[in-house]
Amino acid sequence: MSLSVVIVAGLHADARRTAVARLLADVPGSVVLHHDLETAPAGTVVRTVRDATGLLAAGEAPLVNDCACCALREDLVPELRRLAQDGRTRLAVVELWDSVEPKAMAEVVTAGGLTVTGVVTAVDPALVLPYLGNGDDLAERGLAAAATDQRTVADTFARQLEYATVLAVADSPEADDEDRELLSQLHPTARQVPIADSRPRDGAEGPSDAGRADGANGVNAANAADGAAGGRPPAALARAALAGFDVEAAAAAQHPACALLPAEADAHGVATFVWRRHRPFHPERLYAALEDVTCAAARSRGRFWLADRPDTLLHWDAAGGALCVESAGPWLAALPDAAWDMIPPVRRAAAALDWHPEHGDRCQHLVFTSPGLDRDGLARLLESCLLTDAEYAAGRDAWKRLPPAFDTLLEV
Structure with a gap:
C-alpha cells in the first residue's frame, strides 16, 4: 500500500x-x-x-x-x-x-x-x-x-x-x-x-x-x-x-512573474480591484505614496516596474499595513533571445498575456482586496505615481537618471 x-x-x-x-x-x-x-x-x-x-x-x-x-x-x-x-x-x-x-x-x-x-x-x-x-x-x-x-x-x-x-x-x-x-x-x-x-x-x-x-x-x-x-x-x-x-x-x-492573481470582484461589501498599466512608476512619487497605497486594502499583491530600473521585475506583497518589495529577477523582455529556451512555459505564457509592443512584459499588475475598498481613490493615487507624458517622452536614458528612491528598501 x-x-x-x-x-x-x-x-x-x-x-x-x-x-x-x-x-x-x-x-x-x-x-x-x-x-x-x-x-x-x-x-x-x-x-x-x-x-x-x-x-x-x-x-x-x-x-x-x-x-x-x-x-x-x-x-x-x-x-x-x-x-x-x-x-x-x-x-x-x-x-x-x-x-x-x-x-x-x-x-x-x-x-x-x-x-x-x-x-x-x-x-x-x-x-x-x-x-x-x-x-x-x-x-x-x-x-x-x-x-x-x-x-x-x-x-x-x-x-x-x-x-x-x-x-x-x-x-x-x-x-x-x-x-x-x-x-x-x-x-x-x-x-x-x-x-x-x-x-x-x-x-x-x-x-x-x-x-x-x-x-x-x-x-x-x-x-x-x-x-x-x-x-x-x-x-x-x-x-x-x-x-x-x-x-x-x-x-x-x-511566483511574482507568473502568479495567478485574483480577478475583479465586488460583492457583500468586499471588492477586488485589478490595476494594470504599461507606463513605469516614477520612483520618488511611488515611494512617497507607499504608506497610503499599502493601507488602502487589507491585502495587495502583484508585480510592477520603476522607470529607473527598467529591466527589474519587482514584487509587491502587502498585508497587515506592512509592505514587502523585492526584486524577482529580470523581465523576460530584458533577457537575450537565447535565454528564453531556459524559461519555463508558464512564465512565457504569463509574459505573453501582458506583452506590449514597446515594453514587452514590463507592466504594472497590482491587485487589491478589501472590505470597503475605495477603488476610484486608489486608482487616482496610483495614476499620480506614473511618469507624466513629458517624463515618459524623455526616454529610458532620462528615466535611469531619476532619483533611486527604492535603493534602501531593496537593500541595494
Missing part, C-alpha cells in the same frame, strides 16, 4: 485541529504527524504520531542551527518514510505547527520521494480579516519558528491561505457574508470544504470537486480513499485532500 501525504496548515489552530480530526475519522488507516515548535526554547521539537484513537508514538528532534523549523524539515521525511515502510498507514496527515508555511514543507516532502496528494489550510472565516490586518511580529505572539524569524502574523497567514488548493472552512457562528466573501476573493480558485459538514448527501459529488480525481502526481482520489468510512462515499474533505497536488504548479502560482 502506497502512502499518501496530506499537509494541513493554518494559524487558526482550532479550525486546523478540527480539520485534522475530520480526516482521521473519515480515512481508515490514517495517522497525523505533528511537530510542536512551542518547545523550541528548551532546545528540542516534540514529535507526536496519533490516529483517531489517540497517541501512538512521541519523540524529540534537536534544533538545527538554532532553528525549530529546520529541525522539522530534517525530521519530517525520515518519519514519513518510516510510516511508508511500515505498510499499515494509507494516509499521513502532516499537521503543521501554527506559523509553519505549507509551501516549504510540501517541497521538502516531494523532494524526499513521497507523494503529496493535497495541501489544506484550515480557516475560520470570522478570523480572516483580523489576522490579515495583524501586523504583529510572530515573535511578539510566541509564534516565531526561529530566532531570526521576522515574519508578521498577516503575511504568514496570507501565504498559508493563498498556497493551499483546499480551504477547510470552520463552521463559525460569528462569520457573516462579508467574511465569507473576503475569503473567496482572496483565493478564488481554492476548493472550499466546510469542515463540519464534509460528507456529501446521497453520495453526490460536490461541484468544485467534480473531475478533480486524478491529480498531477498521478494519484487517483477514488483509489486513495476507496473504502473510506466503511465503504460509504468518501467525505468531501478527504476527497479534496486526496485529489492530487502539483508542487511545481503551486510554486508557479505564487
Whole structure:
C-alpha cells in the first residue's frame, strides 16, 4: 500500500485541529504527524504520531542551527518514510505547527520521494480579516519558528491561505457574508470544504470537486480513499485532500512573474480591484505614496516596474499595513533571445498575456482586496505615481537618471 501525504496548515489552530480530526475519522488507516515548535526554547521539537484513537508514538528532534523549523524539515521525511515502510498507514496527515508555511514543507516532502496528494489550510472565516490586518511580529505572539524569524502574523497567514488548493472552512457562528466573501476573493480558485459538514448527501459529488480525481502526481482520489468510512462515499474533505497536488504548479502560482492573481470582484461589501498599466512608476512619487497605497486594502499583491530600473521585475506583497518589495529577477523582455529556451512555459505564457509592443512584459499588475475598498481613490493615487507624458517622452536614458528612491528598501 502506497502512502499518501496530506499537509494541513493554518494559524487558526482550532479550525486546523478540527480539520485534522475530520480526516482521521473519515480515512481508515490514517495517522497525523505533528511537530510542536512551542518547545523550541528548551532546545528540542516534540514529535507526536496519533490516529483517531489517540497517541501512538512521541519523540524529540534537536534544533538545527538554532532553528525549530529546520529541525522539522530534517525530521519530517525520515518519519514519513518510516510510516511508508511500515505498510499499515494509507494516509499521513502532516499537521503543521501554527506559523509553519505549507509551501516549504510540501517541497521538502516531494523532494524526499513521497507523494503529496493535497495541501489544506484550515480557516475560520470570522478570523480572516483580523489576522490579515495583524501586523504583529510572530515573535511578539510566541509564534516565531526561529530566532531570526521576522515574519508578521498577516503575511504568514496570507501565504498559508493563498498556497493551499483546499480551504477547510470552520463552521463559525460569528462569520457573516462579508467574511465569507473576503475569503473567496482572496483565493478564488481554492476548493472550499466546510469542515463540519464534509460528507456529501446521497453520495453526490460536490461541484468544485467534480473531475478533480486524478491529480498531477498521478494519484487517483477514488483509489486513495476507496473504502473510506466503511465503504460509504468518501467525505468531501478527504476527497479534496486526496485529489492530487502539483508542487511545481503551486510554486508557479505564487511566483511574482507568473502568479495567478485574483480577478475583479465586488460583492457583500468586499471588492477586488485589478490595476494594470504599461507606463513605469516614477520612483520618488511611488515611494512617497507607499504608506497610503499599502493601507488602502487589507491585502495587495502583484508585480510592477520603476522607470529607473527598467529591466527589474519587482514584487509587491502587502498585508497587515506592512509592505514587502523585492526584486524577482529580470523581465523576460530584458533577457537575450537565447535565454528564453531556459524559461519555463508558464512564465512565457504569463509574459505573453501582458506583452506590449514597446515594453514587452514590463507592466504594472497590482491587485487589491478589501472590505470597503475605495477603488476610484486608489486608482487616482496610483495614476499620480506614473511618469507624466513629458517624463515618459524623455526616454529610458532620462528615466535611469531619476532619483533611486527604492535603493534602501531593496537593500541595494
